[in-house]
Structures are given as structure tokens and as C-alpha cells.
Amino acid sequence: MQRGMVSEKDAGDGVRAAAERPNARATMKDVARVAGVGVGTVSRVVNGKSNVSEESIAAVNAAIESLGFRRNDSARMLRTGATASIGLLVEDVADPFFSLLNRSVEEEVLRRDSVLLTASSDKDPERARKMILTFCARRVDGLVITLPEGGDEEYLRAELDAGTSMVFVDRPPRVLDVDSVIVDNRGGARTGVAHLIGYGHRRIACFTDRPDLYTASERIAGYRAALEEAGIPFDPELVYSSATTREPVDEPLGRMLASNDPPTAVFAGNNRTSINVIGALRIHNTSLAIVGFDDFELADVVVPGITVVAQDPKAMGQIAVGMLYKRLDGDISPSQTITLDTRLIVRGSGELSRDAVLAAR
Amino acid sequence: MQRGMVSEKDAGDGVRAAAERPNARATMKDVARVAGVGVGTVSRVVNGKSNVSEESIAAVNAAIESLGFRRNDSARMLRTGATASIGLLVEDVADPFFSLLNRSVEEEVLRRDSVLLTASSDKDPERARKMILTFCARRVDGLVITLPEGGDEEYLRAELDAGTSMVFVDRPPRVLDVDSVIVDNRGGARTGVAHLIGYGHRRIACFTDRPDLYTASERIAGYRAALEEAGIPFDPELVYSSATTREPVDEPLGRMLASNDPPTAVFAGNNRTSINVIGALRIHNTSLAIVGFDDFELADVVVPGITVVAQDPKAMGQIAVGMLYKRLDGDISPSQTITLDTRLIVRGSGELSRDAVLAAR
């Protein structure tokens, strides 16, 4: 330690005060010196331990105030091994569904005095992997993840074995033995399509996201199940899965409408697709019955209101974080999958009967 | 160190291997031992330094693989003093505007190999303060914050002095000398309202968020400025500021419509208010010209499409993070405020003339 440059006589005990280190934060050592106590006492005060005298508390707090001391949590984490942080990986924090999930997870994590690290996978397995490993390097206490399709799940096993708890949301693990919270996508879609069938429809178009996505394929399966139950033949010409979420669908819809047995109803596989379908119907100046999967702001403002199969992202976040903390608290019971039910919200677009649609043509 | 319990003869050098510490991650020491090199070499390999032999690299990587080693970033942060993390505080990560900002900030932070900590203030100054101080305790490299109205800004000064860079977004600092990126709320509102005036409207209602919010008050000021320029008297009866963002507005709108000089147009102060207004108009079975501040999905799907004054949250995030990193790179030029222009998007609702509205009554 170089000490020859110190102009003022220093305490001679090897301590360099924060003031000598420009632009450096005060440490507990600094606080201890100013307060005239040991660092152990400072630590006790900062952490609100009981066995400290009133005088010490006052002296330490005064020193903290005057130095602008703020505990360095990196050091604390290193020492204690707990980071009080959770990592959240979703497809896209700007997506209406995931942003609600994000907020819900934040609320739960906050309640437990932890912080939340967030990232969007953008449906890219490589990006997901990178972010998850980054979170693990930060030693997050746990992970809430929506793993994109198409990637390897295997690399997570090492993290799991190393003691990082995790819970999958919105899609189940394929091979890993971890907790998950998912939505009854298939059942919800089945209900929505059956609702349309109940209004006389037999030619029902189906627009969804990329079919390699778990949620999309489940919803298509639900669509097919409803048709089958009603004895309606499945027609692949009526199914269109877009490549990107924001892709307009007026072209494929136009093709279906121009066919010799056009659809009288549409099942839209997610909220953005619903919006795209509404736009496409406007372009084609037609109205069909619509049921969409996933609720969205404005669904009850358009005319008619859009009947939807609603999910509950808030509940999903609450349950997921709850499961995660149970594991962190030592629960080693077998991993489980919780499936959330959907709810059909009737607003008008799904109750347009086949006869009404045909009459308007 | 207690060593009597070790059954197998150990190396005798005081090293406890990871295997002896159940559920503990391997450390560089473990990797060094397995690879038969020193920890310095392990560190060099992990950090991709150039001066390491091929053999060492291979041996270390093999050891890392077999032990499932992952560098402990808490220790790294403590040692280097840099956390490679940025804290973002917005009103609500689930809000359409802020979720887009969130995503944009994430993208920029990711590009710089850092991670993002996020939190929602919920417009509560106390919650904001708590989260900001938490981020500071974690020694984030920088902060991007939307500070809620009504709280003290002063406590941030200590963090600023301690070397935490920050940039304000969506509202300017009141007393602090920090960078900020804001939107020309006043000018945008003025433009939107002038647009309505251009279509003959003279009785224009104004619905906004809580008037103590910076953005809301600026937009109201823009509304008034447009009226003034056109020589239209300001009528407080036509202005309604809701207490909460999601509050329905059919009651106050109904009152205005029932008056003896009802509005023929509406200026909506933000996207959710626009949605509320559209809903309220439906309830009252009337149509008025509408211009809304802030774009939203579906704005071009309702009939007519909603003319809006659009902001650019993506640009806001990019610029904010760019400024932040400039500071982190040592830029000490005077702090600046960047004001983003708005863009009027014409879709139909704002081009309904006064005559057309009156004729339909």
C-alpha cells in the first residue's frame, strides 16, 4: 500500500478514508471510523439486529447520513450467498400478455424484498440461453422462464443441479423435472370454437401464430377437437398460421372468403392475431363471427365487442413465484404442473349466428 | 477449519472441494485444482485473455465443463467495482407505452452486455424511492428513471454525488442537474387540438390523467394554447381529469353532452383515456371527432380509425441509454434535455368535421 503521498497525517492504521478515494462510496469501515465503533457494530445496525446499544445506533446512523453510506450488496451477496433476486425471461416484455405477467411477477418478488432481472427471448433459443446463463452467473435465487421452442432444454439441468430453482411459465418443460404454470390452451380453444359451433357455424377459419410454438399448436389442437366433437370435417384450407406475430392476414383471409365454401366465423389464436383479423375483415368489408384467444384492451370497445377466451397472466405470475419461493424454502416434493383455466368472455362478436352472417352477404 | 471428519485423505492444503460442500457451486479454485493450473490461469481463460497456452485453455475448459462451473458475478462485481447492470424505473411495466420503452431499454442494455433490473413505481414516490435505493445498493452502473410526481427529488443527489449516473425519461428533473429525454407533450397536444379546430370544432372536450402528473399538465397546457391561438375561450366545464388511469369517463362525458353547448370533439390525453372515451361514446350512442395522445394497437381497427399524436418510446429508450453510457464513459459535458417530437397520425376520427357531427344529431 502506497502511503507516502498522503499529505495530512493519517491515522496510521492502514485505513484509507473514502474522501481519499475520489468518486468512491463510503464503506462500513468509513462509517465505523466516523461513528467511533467497529465494523461489526455498523453491520448490526444496518441489518437491524437487536443487540446494539442506543448510543451506537445513533452514532452509526449519524455517520451513515453524513457519509451518504449505502451498503454494497455485491459484497453482501458474496458473503451470504443469497442475492435476493429473481430472473424473469419471457418472449417479449412489450407483449400485452407478457407485460402483464411481468408486472405480476414484479409484485410478488417485491413483496419478498427481492429484485427482478428481466429479459425478452424474442423467441430465440440462443438469446434465451445466453440470458439464462447470465442470470445464473449473477446467482439469482430463482428463475421464472418461458423457454422458446426449438432450443435445447438440457443445459438447464446443470443449473438445476447446481441449486438454481426454476419454474416454467406458459409452456411445460419437455424433459426437465421442474414446476410449471400453464394455461389450458387446448381446452380454452375448444370452448371458444364450440361456442361458435353453437351459433350454427360449420365453416370456421383458424388464424394462429407460428405452429411450432407450443401455445399455437395446442390451440390448433383445441380447434380441431371442437370440430371433431361436432362432426365437422377439418379443412386445412381454413387454417392459416402466420410466420410473425404482427403479420397482416388480409391476404389469406381474402383467399378463404373467395373460395366456393367460405367461412362464416373465425377463431383467432391470440390477441394480436385477433386485431389483425379485425383489420382484415374491415379491408374486405365483411363481417364474420369472431372468437379470439386472449383478452385485450379495446376488445369491448370495437363494434361488436370481441368475444374472447381470456387468460389470467396475473394469476400465472402469482402462482409461479409462489411455487418458486416454496422451493427456495426447501420444499422438495415432486415437481408439479398447474394448469390455469380460461374464461369465455361474451361480447357480441362470437354470438353472430351463421344465419345472420349469410343473410348479410 | 474443522478437518477431523474428512474420511478420505485430503490434499492437506486446506482446500475443500466443491463435492464436500453439498449443493454448492464449483469455484475457480475447484476448476484450477481439477485442471491442474493456478486460479490466475482459470481467470484468464474465463475472461478470454490472450496470454494463455492452448493446453491450459483446453484443460481449464474441460474442468469447467465437468464441474458445471459458472463464474460468480457477485465476487467479480465486488472485485472490479462494475456491475454491468442498469436499473430501469417506470410507472408501470404493463402500460403499453412503458412496456415498449422497457423493451427498447432492454435491447440497448443487452447490446452492451449488461443486464436490466426493472421496477414499476405505480406513481408512488415512496415506492420509487425504495426501488431506486435498492438499485443503488446493488451498485447498478446507471439508472433510467421516470420519477413520479409529488416526491422529493433531493435524495437522488447523494447517489449522483456517489457516482451513480442517471437519466430521466418522460419527465424532466425539477432541481437535479441530470440528463433527460422527454416528449414535446405541450406541442403535441397543441398540434392535435389545432387539427380539430381546423375541422371547424370550437367546443372541444379534454380528458386527461391526474393533472398533477407532468405529462397530463403539459398536455392540458397544449390544449389551452391551441384554443388561445384560435381565439376560442377556455371552458373548464369541458375539461375532465380522471383520478385513475382506468376510470371510465361516461359519466363526465354524459354531463358535457347534456349541457346546452355540448362538445363536438374530444381531445384524449393518453391511450387509455382514448379507449375510455371511445367506450363512453358508445354508451352514449354518439359520435364526436377524436384526437388522442399516444398511439395504441387497434387505433386503426376501430371505425373510424383513431387519429393520434404518436410518441416514440423506442427512440426514447435508445437515446436515454445512449446518454447514460456516454456518461459512464466519462463524458462530463453539461447535462442536457432532449425533447422528442410527436407525430400526428391521421386515421379518420380527427377529421370528422363539426358540421358532420352536428348533422348527425
Add this chain to the structure above:
DNA sequence: TTGAAAGCGCTAACAT
């Protein structure tokens, strides 16, 4: 109630 001191896992300076 308190101070002293060890050590969490890493990086970087130093010596070889």
C-alpha cells in the same frame, strides 16, 4: 454489547 479477524470468490499486480 462490542471489537477483531476470517473469509466469501473473484481479479489484478507481482514475481517467476
Add this chain to the structure above:
DNA sequence: ATGTTAGCGCTTTCAA
């Protein structure tokens, strides 16, 4: 090119 070591700021025994 590589091993050794000090020390980042904190928590937590251990003595006193």
C-alpha cells in the same frame, strides 16, 4: 505463460 497473493466490502463467529 503461469502460480501466488492481496484485497474488494461485507457478515459472522469468537473472545472479551
